[in-house]
Amino acid sequence: MKIRQEDFLHMKDQIFQITQTLEDKQSILDEVRSERKTLQSELSRYITMVKQIQKDFELAQQAETELTKERDQLSQHLTQLKHHDFKNIKEEVDQLREKKGLRPLPSLEQEEAEYMGRYLEQRREQWREDGMQDVTLPNGSSYDNGTGGSNDNSNDRRGSWPSSSSTAAAGPPSSSSNRASGSKTLRNSASSSSLVSASSPTAASSGRDGGRSGRSRHSNPGHSRSNNSSGKSKHESSSRSGSGGHASSRSARLNQSRSQSPSQSSTSANARAERMKKRSRY
Incomplete structure (x- = not known):
């Protein structure tokens, strides 16, 4: 029983393997068939x-043979005309002209040379005309006949751009004016930098003064009123002085704030001492 069961399982495994192999072979066969x-x-x-190329090749060979045959026939006919027919007729005509006292006609080679010279001259003239037609601009362009445009365009240009003669008459700007403008710009930049540097400590000192005055209002109202009145008087004096005395007013404020800082620090210290006493009582 066990042996038969093992044989059965082995046979089943073989069937599965062969089925998988068959599927693989079939897929490969399909790929090979498509390829x-x-x-x-x-x-x-x-x-x-290749068949079409062969047909074209045969046609080209046939045309080549036919054209070669026609070329040879024309060459033979031309040789016959030049050296036999034309030569005999020319000799007869020259004899008749000589009997009448006329000069003989020029040879065929001379006529061919003259004809070739006239032909080349005509071709040269035609090439020149074609070149000039290519170079010339169409009608209505802004540069017809080398005038550089119409009168309206020239007037517009004159109105929008200064002429070269006017710029030449005016000449370049003087060095003294350049130096004066450079010195002015340097002075303005120096004054602006000094104003900025002066404004930064005043803002900081004003913030510190505002905080200290807020602390000392409860302890010393008379001192705060005097500070307010002095601030108002400073504001009025600064507004009357105008734009020319900004730096001096700011320096005065700095000096005054520095002079008031010891008194304000003493008042704030007194206020703190009183607060500490009150807290200790409670």
């Missing part, structure tokens, strides 16, 4: 192309 079909289509395409 063969594509190659067959390409081969048929190349075969038709």
Whole structure:
């Protein structure tokens, strides 16, 4: 029983393996068939192309043979005309002209040289005319006949841009004016930097003074009133002085705030001492 069961399981495994192998072979076979079909289509395409090329080659050979035959016939006919027919007729005509006292006609080579010279001259003139037509601009352009545009455009240009003669008459700016403008800009930059540097400590000192005055209002109202009145008088004096005395007013404020700082620090210390006494009582 066990042996038969083992054989059964082994047979089942073989069936599964063979089935998997068969599926793999079938997929590979499908790929090979598709590749063969594509190659067959390409081969048929190349075969038709080669056949068409062969037909064209045969036609070219046929045309070449026909043209060669016609060329040879024309060359033989031209040789016959030049060296036999034309020569005999020219000799007869020259004899008749000589009997009548006329000069003989020029040879065919001389006429061919003259004809070739006239032909080359005509071609040269035609090339020159074609070149000039290519160079000339169409009608209505702004640069017809080398005038540089119409009168309206020239007037517009004159109104919008200064002429070269006026710029030449005016000449370049003097060095003294450049130096004066440079010195002015340097002075303005120096004054602006000094104003900025002066305004920064005043703002800080005003913030500190405001905090200290707020602390000392409860302890010394008379001192705060005097500070307010002095601040108002300072504001009025600064507003009357105008824009020219900003730096002096700010320096005065700095000096006054520095002079008032010891008194305000003493008042704030007294206020703190009183507060500590009150807290100790409670």
